Amino acid sequence: MDGVALSMAQVRHAADEFLNKYNQGDLLPVPIEEIAELKLGIFLCAIPGIKNLIGIDGFITSDFSQITIDEYCYTKYSERTRFTIAHEIGHKILHQDWYKKNGPTNFNDHQDFFSKISETDYRYIEIQAQTFAGLVLVPSKLLSKELINKLGKMPENEDAEILQPIFNDLLNIFKVSGEVLYRRMVKEGMIKKLL
Numbered sequence: 001m002d003g004v005a006l007s008m009a010q011v012r013h014a015a016d017e018f019l020n021k022y023n024q025g026d027l028l029p030v031p032i033e034e035i036a037e038l039k040l041g042i043f044l045c046a047i048p049g050i051k052n053l054i055g056i057d058g059f060i061t062s063d064f065s066q067i068t069i070d071e072y073c074y075t076k077y078s079e080r081t082r083f084t085i086a087h088e089i090g091h092k093i094l095h096q097d098w099y100k101k102n103g104p105t106n107f108n109d110h111q112d113f114f115s116k117i118s119e120t121d122y123r124y125i126e127i128q129a130q131t132f133a134g135l136v137l138v139p140s141k142l143l144s145k146e147l148i149n150k151l152g153k154m155p156e157n158e159d160a161e162i163l164q165p166i167f168n169d170l171l172n173i174f175k176v177s178g179e180v181l182y183r184r185m186v187k188e189g190m191i192k193k194l195l
Helices: 008-022 032-039 052-053 070-077 078-094 096-102 111-114 119-139 141-151 160-172 178-187
Strands: 043-047 058-060 066-070
Touching: 008 032, 008 078, 032 043, 032 078, 043 058, 043 070, 052 070, 058 078, 066 070, 066 078, 070 078, 078 096, 078 111, 078 119, 119 178, 141 160
Parallel strands: 043 066
Antiparallel strands: 058 066
């Protein structure tokens, strides 16, 4: 897949294919760091101060050989780090050809990256990568399985408060932030969106 004009159905399909190939045992939490390093050959590099210097938690190089992550984030926020890694892998899977031509080659090149893409296209690829990351870290079928296991049924458009007693269990199982889990449950039609 390439380009920025991807439908959410295409992003979902790409995430499903990724999981089928790299998490065949349906392991939870999805071992995203191991997948990145051992199966995709991507070096994870933690560097101090990235967040302060360029305002992001991490980025992937245009040759997809390295994901650079803010060291503070990497050591203090494991759920955020897992999401950043999955997000950057999303760029590799969804935007490969574009990234090879236009993506940052290293830390110093990252600022120039923004001059190569329109604000609209940048927003699209970021939303697509975020969606991909959420789908990979909280796979639909495994989320459904866990909910049925804990509730005895599949919730449909429930008030979020009803699921509060099991929410922390789900956070521990999937190792994601509350925001990621909440968004996934809303997108799957399991809970109502809070106003």
